[in-house]
Amino acid sequence: MKAFTQVHGLVCPVDRANIDTDAIIPKQFLKSIKRTGFGPYLFDEWRYTNYGEPGMDCSTRPLNKDFVLNQPRYQGAQVLLARDNFGCGSSREHAPWAIDDYGFRVVIAPSFADIFFGNCYKNGILPIVASAETVDQLFAECFANEGYKLNVDLESQTVTLPSGASFKFDITPHRKHCLLNGLDEIGLTLQHADEIKAFEAKHKTAQPWLFA
Template sequence: MQPFTKLEALVVPLDRVNVDTDAIIPKQFMKSVQRNGFGINLFDEWRYFDHGEPGQDPSTRRLNPDFVLNQPRFAGAEILLTRDNFGCGSSREHAAWALWDFGIRALIAPGFADIFYGNCFKNGMLPIKLDERIVQQLFDLVGRTPGLRLAIDLEAQRIQPPAGDAIPFDVEPERKRRLLNGLDDVALTLQQTDQIRAYERNRRAHEPWLFA
């Protein structure tokens, strides 16, 4: 997993509340346990006019030009600004995979569904919870500032707009440590390799019948 330290990037606003994981990545695309290849179907039912199925050539599909992720001014955005309860619904980790594969590296909202929130950290993305009033101010800022970019500093736990004061945010210390160091669950386990091998040697010595 790539470490997350600092990010300065374009912001894309998704002005919807209660965005569920089936909207983020519809169920028919959950055909793989690989973490890549889902970005093309992120928000599939909102990005396209036609119903999508796995294996379709995206160049043959009809894009919805009114959906924000399809608008040229937001091309390449890495920060998703959205509303409360983002990521609700089923616990599918594919939702986080789709966002990452599309290019999203940080999300800002008043709140996130708990499981989705944890899945973001496990996949190298930073979900930032801010007061609803501040989120509204950022939506207003995006609306009047074409090409708005924000600078996010995880170590300092602050967001810096182009002008004005920095916006502080909270993050749990252990999740912060893991994200700063690029540690997912597998990497954390591998840090204990010597202890795991010692345990296995000891178990083989004391319970040899398990290995016969």
């Protein structure tokens, strides 16, 4: 998993509440479990005007020019700005896979669906809960200023606006440690590889019939 320390990134505003995981990555793309290659299908039904299928060459598909991801001013964005209850619906982990594969490292919203919120941390994405008032301000400033960027610093737990104003965000010490060090659940387990090997060797000696 990619470590997260600080991002100074362009903001892309998706001004809708209750965006569910089927909108983030539609069901027909769930056949693969490779974790990569989902970026071109992020928000597929909103992003393109034809029906998407796995394996399609998205570079030749007709675009919905009104959708924010297709607007030139938001190309290369690393911060996704959304409204309430982002990531609701099913528990599919493909949703954060698609967000990460597209290039977003941060999602800011007033609230998130619980499972999606946890899955973000497992995939190196920082989900930030901000007040509705703060999110309203970010949307207004982003729409008014092309090239609008935020600086997100995980160590200090701050988001700094172009004006120099900033706000703090909460994160548990465990999740912060994992993001800073690029550790998912497998990475955390492998930190104890020597102890695991020692236990297995001892167990095999004490109860060899289990390994026959």
